[in-house]
Amino acid sequence: MHTSTARSPGLPRTPHARQAATVALTALAPASWGTTYAVTTELLPPGHPLFAGLMRALPAGLLALAITRVLPRGDWWWKAAVLGVLNIGAFFPLLFLAAERLPGGVAATLGAAQPLLVAGLAVVALHDRPTAWRLGWGVIGVLGVGLVVLGPRARLDAVGVLAGLGGTAFMACGVVLTKRWGRPAGAGPMTLAGWQLTAGGLLLLPLTLGIEGVPRRIDAGAVGGYLWLGSMGGLIAYTLWFRGIGRLPVGASAPLVLLSPLVAAVVGVALGESTTLPQTLGFALALAAMLAAQLTGPDRRARTGRDRSSADPAREARLR
Numbered sequence: 635m636h637t638s639t640a641r642s643p644g645l646p647r648t649p650h651a652r653q654a655a656t657v658a659l660t661a662l663a664p665a666s667w668g669t670t671y672a673v674t675t676e677l678l679p680p681g682h683p684l685f686a687g688l689m690r691a692l693p694a695g696l697l698a699l700a701i702t703r704v705l706p707r708g709d710w711w712w713k714a715a716v717l718g719v720l721n722i723g724a725f726f727p728l729l730f731l732a733a734e735r736l737p738g739g740v741a742a743t744l745g746a747a748q749p750l751l752v753a754g755l756a757v758v759a760l761h762d763r764p765t766a767w768r769l770g771w772g773v774i775g776v777l778g779v780g781l782v783v784l785g786p787r788a789r790l791d792a793v794g795v796l797a798g799l800g801g802t803a804f805m806a807c808g809v810v811l812t813k814r815w816g817r818p819a820g821a822g823p824m825t826l827a828g829w830q831l832t833a834g835g836l837l838l839l840p841l842t843l844g845i846e847g848v849p850r851r852i853d854a855g856a857v858g859g860y861l862w863l864g865s866m867g868g869l870i871a872y873t874l875w876f877r878g879i880g881r882l883p884v885g886a887s888a889p890l891v892l893l894s895p896l897v898a899a900v901v902g903v904a905l906g907e908s909t910t911l912p913q914t915l916g917f918a919l920a921l922a923a924m925l926a927a928q929l930t931g932p933d934r935r936a937r938t939g940r941d942r943s944s945a946d947p948a949r950e951a952r953l954r
Contacts, residue, residue, distance in 0.1 A: 653882070660878025661890050663871040668897025670867060672905065674733040677859035679849035683734060684842040687726030689860040692835025694869035698828025706829055710818050714829035717815075720808035721872075722834025727841075728801035735794030748891045751806035756813075774919055775892045781916025809887070812879050823877035827869060 678686055699705075706714045817826050849856075879887050 656878055656881050657890070659874050660882065660887060661893055663875035663878070664891045664893040665897050666866045666871045667891075668894040669901060670729065670863065671733045671898045672901045673859045673863060673867075674730055676905075677855040678730075679852065679856055680734060682846050682849050683727045683730035684838055684846045685849060686730040686860070686863070687722075688835055688838040688842045690726055690863040690868050691722050691831045691838060694864045695828050695831030695833070695835050698824050698869055698873075699832060702822070702825040702828055704821055704825045707818065710821075710829075713811075713815055714826075715833045717808055717812060717826075718830040718833025719837060720804050720811065722830050723837035724804040724834075725801045725808070726834065727838065728797040728804070732794045732798035732801060735791040736798065748802050748806050748809075751803060752809050755806060755810040774922070775889060778892075778916040778919030778922075781912045781919065809879060812876060817876075817880060823880070824869070824873045826876045827872035831868060831872065 674686065812826075817823075821829075878890075
């Protein structure tokens with residue numbers, strides 16, 4: 635009798651392969667967010683960060699609710715509202731404000747500090763002590779991104795810098811709380827994305843109407859920009875992002891945000907910006923940091939090995 639050992643086609647063969655696939659899909663989210671800066675400066679009406687955040691959040695959130703038809707229950711009403719404020723309602727307008735007042739690369743660099751903020755918050759909220767390996771590569775990643783997008787002609791605006799840092803802090807809190815709270819039973823990643831996009835959009839709606847209003851002119855390019863930001867940069871990206879956060883260690887998912895400034899830099903080159911040798915070196919460093927953060931560092935492997943070698947089977951048997 636012949637027993638087949640073939641696996642189902644198309645399925646990852648090992649846990650490492652499954653994690654690699656999850657990382658690749660999750661990485662699409664920050665990669666799409668890296669286009670936000672170019673879309674904002676090239677296509678959207680200036681001076682309307684609240685309206686841009688509203689158009690990115692509320693239509694996508696309502697579409698997700700219509701597709702999933704699942705509403706929060708119990709304490710998830712307030713949890714979804716809190717996450718919606720952190721990840722969407724506060725983050726979006728600060729992101730667009732920074733994109734308007736700073737060069738795209740500079741604004742994106744401020745977001746590269748998120749892995750370090752997440753690591754610090756995870757110690758408090760998740761009792762997750764980061765390894766020296768991932769902290770070290772996190773610092774290298776920030777330095778690499780700085781080399782890519784900061785230069786002698788970088789234009790720094792105080793309001794833009796504060797907006798960029800504030801948005802980064804809000805989203806770092808959102809990442810950690812998303813990991814801490816997880817997802818309720820019966821709620822998939824798109825459901826969680828829909829709750830948060832809707833909550834954030836509802837927060838932005840009265841603020842937008844009361845402070846900014848609607849831009850006087852929205853041309854075809856702006857319509858295309860809003861559609862891109864709401865679809866790929868909104869509903870699709872956040873569905874993939876929340877799926878990845880739920881499956882990956884927080885120390886592995888957070889460094890993926892380095893892709894955002896790297897994509898912003900690549901888009902800048904495509905729009906005619908020149909590159910230098912330090913920028914090329916920085917790109918390589920940031921990419922290496924992002925990839926290295928997905929690996930288990932030697933400090934974790936050594937500690938695991940010591941724990942296993944120090945185990946005394948006879949003593950454990952007596953304790954049982």
